Amino acid sequence: MPESLCPACRHVKKIVSGTGSQFWLCQLTLTDRRYPKYPPQPIVQCQGFAAAEPPPGKPQPQDPRA
Numbered sequence: 129m130p131e132s133l134c135p136a137c138r139h140v141k142k143i144v145s146g147t148g149s150q151f152w153l154c155q156l157t158l159t160d161r162r163y164p165k166y167p168p169q170p171i172v173q174c175q176g177f178a179a180a181e182p183p184p185g186k187p188q189p190q191d192p193r194a
């Protein structure tokens with residue numbers, strides 16, 4: 129499975145359910161209905177992607193809009 133952009137995006141919020149399942153909540157959905165609340169994974173291209181600050185030593189993912 130290709131790597132998803134969502135985990136590296138500043139618009140995402142990681143949700144962990146009571147059973148330990150993980151979901152990526154796209155917060156752009158609050159202002160732009162083109163973005164689903166829980167985008168189907170993996171997201172390999174996204175107009176709304178904006179890189180979050182990477183943890184030290186982790187490479188920045190490529191911006192697909194560049």
Ligand code: SF4
Binds near residue numbers: 134140175176177
């Ligand atoms: S803007 Fe795109 S890349 Fe960012 S969390 Fe939403 S769907 Fe994922």
